[in-house]
Amino acid sequence: MKTKNLINLAKVSMFSLGLFMTSCSNESFDELPNPVGEQPQLIEKFFLGESIQVEDLGEGLYLHDDVIFTEDQLTDSAINFNKSPEPGSDEDQKLGLAGGVRKWPNNTVIYVLDNSLTSNQIQVTLNSMQEWSTKTNVRFKERTNENYYVTIRNNGNTCNCGSANLGVIGDRGRINIGTRTSEVVMIHEIGHTLGYIHEQNRSDRDDHVIIRFENIQDGAESQFRKSNSAQLIGDFDIQSTMMYGAFTFSKNGQPTITLLDGSTHPRRQPRLSAGDIAGTNQVYPGDGGGGDGGGDNDICAGVEEWVRGRQYNVGDKVTYQGFLYERDFTRWNRIGQCENTNPGPADICEGVEPYNRSRRYSPGDEVTYQGFLYELQSNFRWANQGRCGN
Template sequence: MKTKIVLNRFRIGILAIALSFASCQKNENFEETPETETSGQSIEKYFLGDKVLASKEKDGTYRLQGTDIILFEDQLTDTPVPVNNNEAPDSKINAKLGLFGSVNKWTNNTVVYVIDSGLSQSVRNELQKSMDEWTSKTNVRFKERTNESNYVTIRSNGESCNCGRATLGMNGSRGFIELGSGTTAVVLIHEIGHTLGYIHEQNRSDRDNHIIINFDNIQTGAEDQFYKSTSATLVTKDFDIKSTMMYGSYTFSKNGQPTITDLNGNVLPRRQAAISALDIEGTNKVYPSDGNPDPDGNPCAGIAEYDSNKTYSVGDKVTYRGSLYERDFNRWNRIAECTETPTSADICSGVSEYNRNNSYSAGDKVIYNGFLYSLGNDGRWTSNGSCGS
């Protein structure tokens, strides 16, 4: 999957930081986003160590300059924060959990969703097609919410367009996908990619080996949307012009000429209502199958110990000091304790969600992005595992 994921040195193609840009695209029958204007002035922020321009929306979220990607305050910083891809699994997390929220994959390979009543039946039909495309070819699953604390709300944006925008990764109950009244599967499949944590393919660090960016044809002010990320994670070694996360050749064109071509100057194939072979490969790395569970109930059975000399990718699992960890986009998450006897109770049962406005003391526990954390005497939060385990 040429899709990049948001991690450090690997870059999901950027299937993860992604920014899909705005306005009608020449010779395309869909829009990357419904509008180019934002509700606030653009300010400099840092996302996974990269400088970006973002506009604060009325709802408190941040839009990356007219793109279809929406970020939350805790996914941005005011100064560059280096991402260490070789940190040990039990690295502590600062007491301000929000500073390390960044991009998070969905737990248990499952995107939990709520459909707003304002979404038309035609768009609901396209939504089902889009979910089926992902579930029929990858390990990702979708579940309508019952009482889960992490979910994405799918709603109308009030526009009459084949367009959409989405938040990046799992964001507790704050995530959303907003769609126009004419949105089709070709756009929806792309927006689901953002929800999974993927950014645009053309933002990969190796893109100049595969495509040409024609900056002379790009709308004034949109040049930054074609930046190369230095901090997203690549989950496949190959660039993919067929990825659902790839810009079209005329995205942000100011003169009807292509903004992106292949190395021979040819326009790229139009995006289809399908995920590519590399999208499938990359997603199944990020969201790996659980395989056959150990009959003796030991979640660590067959999982190798963490090796500080090895480079790990999103979705990799290791054992470390008696626990099972899984690599997320930008950190390790403790999944379970290595044991011969399975535990049946949910470790998050009865624990409240993290609230940045609350004061916490040593020993307190909170739920944050699907994981249980406890606050130590040193003022740092430690992950105790995934909710549901």
């Protein structure tokens, strides 16, 4: 991975958690104590094998602080989450059950601006996208006919707040923002959409900050829980856009997070840190993750074979059993076949319809799902055939 500040993308791959709860449903980026009012009914779910408290939003969606999970990303009981899977190990799983967190194909976030947005919210959104697109390899494209995208909506609250799904999740992706949402908050929520989790949940955070639990609102303690399932990348980054503020979830006006010397870190600014930029460019590499060999017909040229036991980071590419794979947040994505001198159509998904939950499929049928092509096998399991656009 690149250098120390690698978006410590723990945030990146740190979709493990200690995530969050709710209150305007989210952390206060104004860095003022959140009002302690009636709290929502919370239930226990498990994300990547770790317990979290979530609010059931209905329609298979669950809210934990400012992160919205889908039912496919959560389980009802603890599971043995494998942090170092073998490439291809989950390709025969039920469609979408690979779950976890998945990055956006081709470095491009496909979005829809909902009619509920005010002109100010739209401008804040576009400004925040520009911060990401001018400093990283991430791009944004307004949806035309893509079957995976994120819808940006007004949540109706007069607050500087927001919530967002983790990674790309088909057509169910959401970023919900308040009428007073600033670029500071929107840049952060886009980070969640890219797959990043909060910085203070890293397992090594105690080497850098002190969590002042005595000052945290009752019921919000889980927002500061360390995650043991996180894939730490780079050094802890106190300046990251994914870092909680010093007074987030304070119940008494005192800091909930301090540096080791007891001082508080500066209020976050509407910009990405050096670590955010470096980490994002590793997770979303310049070639879009497609393994472009600079004109070489073999997409696997120069890419090393996968090695069991070696630590891989999001964005890393390997070859395995004749295919090129790229490491995603919780799995490997198959990009294409090695030594492909006849690449065929420019897009393997061209003409293939998106997966429809209500439709009955037969072996041999192909569908697109979250930016990938799947084929139903004779054992009625879906097999990943590669990323769309290849």
